Amino acid sequence: FAYCVDGGILGERFTFPLLLQSLSRLSSEMDSSMNAVIDFLLHVKHRDDWKINYFLEKEKSITLTALAKDPDNFTRFSFNDVIMRHLLSEGFVENELKKRPPGAGADYADLLAQLLTNETVGLGLRTMVCRHILDMVGSQSHEEEEDKFEKAVRQLVPALVKVMSGSNHILMSYATASLVNLSCGRKNMKQLLVCHEVLSLCV
Numbered sequence: 001f002a003y004c005v006d007g008g009i010l011g012e013r014f015t016f017p018l019l020l021q022s023l024s025r026l027s028s029e030m031d032s033s034m035n036a037v038i039d040f041l042l043h044v045k046h047r048d049d050w051k052i053n054y055f056l057e058k059e060k061s062i063t064l065t066a067l068a069k070d071p072d073n074f075t076r077f078s079f080n081d082v083i084m085r086h087l088l089s090e091g092f093v094e095n096e097l098k099k100r101p102p103g104a105g106a107d108y109a110d111l112l113a114q115l116l117t118n119e120t121v122g123l124g125l126r127t128m129v130c131r132h133i134l135d136m137v138g139s140q141s142h143e144e145e146e147d148k149f150e151k152a153v154r155q156l157v158p159a160l161v162k163v164m165s166g167s168n169h170i171l172m173s174y175a176t177a178s179l180v181n182l183s184c185g186r187k188n189m190k191q192l193l194v195c196h197e198v199l200s201l202c203v
Helices: 002-008 016-021 028-042 064-068 081-089 092-098 108-117 123-138 143-164 169-183 187-195 198-202
Strands: none
Touching: 002 016, 002 081, 016 081, 028 064, 028 081, 064 092, 081 092, 081 123, 092 108, 108 123, 108 143, 123 143, 123 169, 143 169, 143 187, 143 198, 169 187, 187 198
């Protein structure tokens, strides 16, 4: 069904990104209905769902908000990688997390870090997360946003270093580029990289 919504029937005339971009023009009554549609397309389910007897117990659907509540959920649940990529690239996930009260769960940087380091997440999605981090670097143009950005960077650096020390050359190159851009012109970020022993990875 996700394939049909994402250009499978009408091509570029109706895609999932176009659907996400139109959400701001919908009424508040339609908002909850569209969130239910998005959760359905994301198709979050237990990774070991073969152990669940659906004849004896009713499996509750898992929403995006519930999935993002705890970063460890990404090791326990699977989801549609393509839909998640669209949700991230269109800013939907970030906006949904901003609506939650403080302390209601993992923040956006934690979520990105978990996606990046989780081996069960597809390569395409993890590569997209690295590119997304690079875009985040380029979008910081106001000084008042620098404090929030630095906090997010401190959460992302350990994940990027872990990817950089991995074996996938595509992810390693993206992680290296992200770290270079994150530390450019930021002395405290360079000190943070030294603390994470990045120099030994570069030798």
